[in-house]
Amino acid sequence: MRAIAENGDKAARNMALEALGSDMTFRNLRSVPNLHLEVIRKRPFSFMSAGEKQRTIYTANNEQALPGVVVRAEGSPATCEPAVDEAYDGLGATYDFFWDVFKRNSIDDEGMPLNGTVHFGTNYSNAFWDGQRMVFGDGDGEIFNRFTIALDVIAHELTHGVTEDEAQLIYTGQSGALNESISDVFGALIKQYTLKQTADQADWLIGSGIFTDKIKSGGDHPAAIRSMQAPGTAYDDPVLGKDPQPAHMDAFVNTFEDNGGVHINSGIPNHAFYLAAINIGGNAWEKAGRVWYQTLLDPALKPNTKFQRFAELTIENAKRFEVEAQVRDAWQQVGITPPS
Structure with missing residues (x-):
């Protein structure tokens, strides 16, 4: 992003500077180990049986208010909107891997529901785990595609939650x-x-x-x-x-x-x-x-x-x-x- 801010055209520079400004907040939050997981555990919600996923996908409608409006819940059919369905499938694939391979029941091993918000911001070019949900930008279409397009990016961000829960590795x-x-x-x-x-x-x-x-x-x-x-x-x-x-x-x-x-x-x-x-x-x-x-x-x-x-x-x-x-x-x- 710093390179884009230095070398890109005006639109690319604006995109990069906006992303850098937002990302600093999210990275600072990540530097406080386990803070978000403790907040989540104090919130009332029902857990599914071990091995059963509970996913909810929201849309921010290109604003930055979270979580947004529900557009797909667990078990509901595909919406044919790529960002929504890719987020839903990516959360599911990540849950399935940790359960099938390690018998880990979601991020916290206690069945935590997996939530995702798509269409975050305008041309926002990143994805992040904020401790409660995955958040995906749509990219700017010039340098970045939508961030739901890569399963490993979704899994990468969710794994930060696993690391927060288990090791609390200091983020520096x-x-x-x-x-x-x-x-x-x-x-x-x-x-x-x-x-x-x-x-x-x-x-x-x-x-x-x-x-x-x-x-x-x-x-x-x-x-x-x-x-x-x-x-x-x-x-x-x-x-x-x-x-x-x-x-x-x-x-x-x-x-x-x-x-x-x-x-x-x-x-x-x-x-x-x-x-x-x-x-x-x-x-x-x-x-x-x-x-x-x-x-x-x-x-x-x-x-x-x-x-x-x-x-x-x-x-x-x-x-x-x-x-x-x-x-x-x-x-x-x-x-x-x-x-x-």
Whole structure:
């Protein structure tokens, strides 16, 4: 967004500045661990039985008042409005993955209903989890498509809720980059699970489809927000600039921007997960995903955990799935060598 504000035309600059202004509020809210989940738990609502989804999709009608007007509830038929139905299906796919694979009953593991609001703002070019619901902008149509178009973006944002509930990783520096990376990991896994792709069949792109075809990629794949296979190649465009993500600790970016580089340095643990999944082979959610999920639940994972400690915990949790060597090798390839 900062690059667009600097390099885009007048309309693009206005879009970026508006998004940046709103996003600061949402990011500050995310930096207060578990605040929203505690608010939700005090609100009266009925839980469904374990394994049963409860989704409600609202529209903000291009305003910024939340939640908006209900346009689709659980069990109701498709509306034939893409943003509404994509949000409904994306929430469902995320719930199904966590239930089917980990027997996790919604974000909080207590059956929390999943709500989403579409058509937020005018040309708003982002999506976010605000602790109570998913919120999706329509994009500006020039740089960004609608944000419901990418399942992994929906799953990424909902996974922030899981992280808030389990680990409360502080949203700054390396712990914040781990927070972002965990969301990318499960966003990628949920897309792969839905498409029935093995690790070597997947594209490992986050947000493929979010950019319009006017945006240039940095590799031999469509432009995306991030690449777990090759961090730094997701996009390379005159307006957006070049994807700044490093894939190795040698290129770690020290910055005060972006909450200490949470969306930048997340490329390092992202790439470690990709390498672990490829090393193990098969369906990435069956072993690599389980290792990362058990690490997220591990009481030893503290809010201020850094890359080194997180790597150590994943290796320890990998032992129960007999993939310790593959996970250790993945971390070593990104410049992190846990003790034997």
